[in-house]
Amino acid sequence: MSTENTVTDHEVSEKLKGLELAQRSEQSTTGKLIYWIGVVFALAHIYFNTLGTWSELYVSAIHFGGFALMCALMVPMFKGGNRAQKSLALVLDLLLGIAAIVCALYLIGFEDALYDRGVKFAQWDWVFSVCAIFIALEMARRTTGWFIPCLILVALTYVFWWGKYIDGIFGFAGLSLETLLYRSYFSSEGMFGQIARISWTYVFMFILFGAFLVKSGAGDFIIELSRCAAGRFVGGPGFVAVLGSGLMGSVSGSSVANTVSTGVITIPLMRKAGFPARFSAGVEAAASTGGQLMPPVMGAGAFIMASYTQISYLDIISIAALPALLYFLSVGFFVRVEAKRSHAHAVELDTRPIGEVFRGGWHFLLPLVVLVALLIYGFTPTYAAGISIISVIVSSWLSKNPMGIKEILDALAQGSKNMATTAMLLISVGLVVNVVAMTGIGNTFSLMVTDWAGGSLLITLVLVALASLILGMGLPVTAAYIVLATLSAPALYGLMAESRLLDLMVAGQLPEAAKTIFMLVDMEKVALLSAPMAPADAQALLSLVPADFKGQLLEQALAPETLAMILLSAHMIIFWLSQDSNVTPPVCLTAFAAAAIAKTPPMATGFTAWKVAKGLYIVPLLFAYTNFIGGEPLEVLSIFIFAVFGLYGFVGFMEGYLEGRLNLISRALCGVTAMALLWPHGELMINLLAMLAFAVIFWLSRRNSETA
Structure with missing residues (x-):
């Protein structure tokens, strides 16, 4: 060596010292x-x-x-x-x-x-x-x-x-x-307190559910199904990493566990197909990080969000599904572009036909169906998880390796082992959360963030992202989310709600009940609220409202459902940004774990993973500036579709490559179209023109590839 x-x-070894348990x-x-x-x-x-x-x-x-x-x-x-x-x-x-x-x-x-x-x-x-x-x-x-x-x-x-x-x-x-x-x-x-209760209810039951699924053979089925579904496409092993890590993450909720369990298979496959070693490790790290965004487990984030926001767990995981898909598509676009640039070829994975694999393991999906059905029918998540564990055992009896007493005991023991460190982490962090509540320092911090940002939502997002990265250097993702949500969620929620309020004022659609609060501020300017206003005038009038009255003003101006979705958006932004420490140097344990498998320099691998995981920063902007969370179904679908093309364009701009190499002009246009598709301007015509421009760029890059 x-x-x-x-x-x-x-x-x-040094970076993973605090993570790998020296179990006897x-x-x-x-x-x-x-x-x-x-x-x-x-x-x-x-x-x-x-x-x-x-x-x-x-x-x-x-x-x-x-x-x-x-x-x-x-x-x-x-x-x-x-x-x-x-x-x-x-x-x-x-x-x-x-x-x-x-x-x-x-x-x-x-x-x-x-x-x-x-x-x-x-x-x-x-x-x-x-x-x-x-x-x-x-x-x-x-x-x-x-x-x-x-x-x-x-x-x-x-x-x-x-x-x-x-x-x-x-x-x-x-x-x-x-x-x-x-x-x-x-x-x-x-x-x-509250965090410990979340630990022994939601988190433990779903970790135990995941342990039973893995013990029953569902993990092997997921990997085999992913290999069959994506393995024979150009760059297929990369897509296997994306798909396999996403599906495994929906069960385990741990980015490092995803990397270790799927990376030992996908990283060698990607390298065999022709992908660079560092890129292979970066893709696995980025895809595994996305496992914590994928319902139903979401690395305990969904359960904590449900407790903080008082929004049902079922609503949260249903809302989180499309954003998670968007993230995995963004990673897949990097795989597609690199496959074309590196001339990665399809790899014969020696797998059975996908239909045969599905017929041999369809019963592994039954527990997930049971889980979702029970949640839809109104059962609590913990009760649904308990029944789903039983369904795992029953469904395993349809396989060639049914679970007996020994396998059941093994799953119980493994679930507890997987939970032990998480339980200690959550209970310990509960002490910090208690101090924040006792001292009121959370409100102080939120006011300070608002003051530093000068009322700018974008600057607030940047500050939250920096804070999450710094906290993530020493805290696991779930702990970083808990601490950051306790400190900064009120500030983020307030600015996002005020942004919606300003939209109503600019459009002249402020409810009458909300106008009465402005009467306490300036009687002469209340009449202006009955007609459309200039954004600057609306901002100036809103700034006159005392902070003590702004909460009441928001409740009068915005529907309770809208405020609930804004609160969920604020927490979802923080949760997504909390994931960046997994793939962002100098401390990025998920990337280091992938580097250990690929035998690549850890820090360089971290930077590659950071680039591939750019969706962690882009998708939260959609949460903040659009109705991607809580909007009407057609509006949400529209945002999703345009964002897909926008993310593909962004990858082309970042890499200077789509189907073929982009010249400087095409690359710049690719960046402009990506920004137009992702920017929350709300103009359908601009989006359609941007998609047309992107289609032209895509066609030109494909033609360049064919003539090269």
């Missing part, structure tokens, strides 16, 4: 203990989510205790050493896990006693609340590195210590340590 490759492998052997005593703990806690969670009537606070505490124990055993306190050192580490890990269980049981057993004392802490209340927070910090450190524990410590100490020493808008008078510990441990607001 060359020196260059040695350095590259070392860099990859399945065959060891510890491995068997983890296995059976996983089975027991999976069954317990199924009970809690279907038949159980326990207090949510108590279930959250049990969720913490059980998965902290699993995490302690799965991820050793320190690695290496001789046999005696490993035995000592195991004892310490086991004691730490048992301490987590005891902390959970103490909360359940002594919560009433605390209230009987008038919420006055006894000695053991101090001990167990501090111990629980310490365990959460340690589990977060083991699974994600030092960033999250440091962030939590900064947040907690801000509340009772150094916040009072800060001048200005971020100054905080402070709360007592006793109050902080109570709200962090005993109340349903801190580590056992």
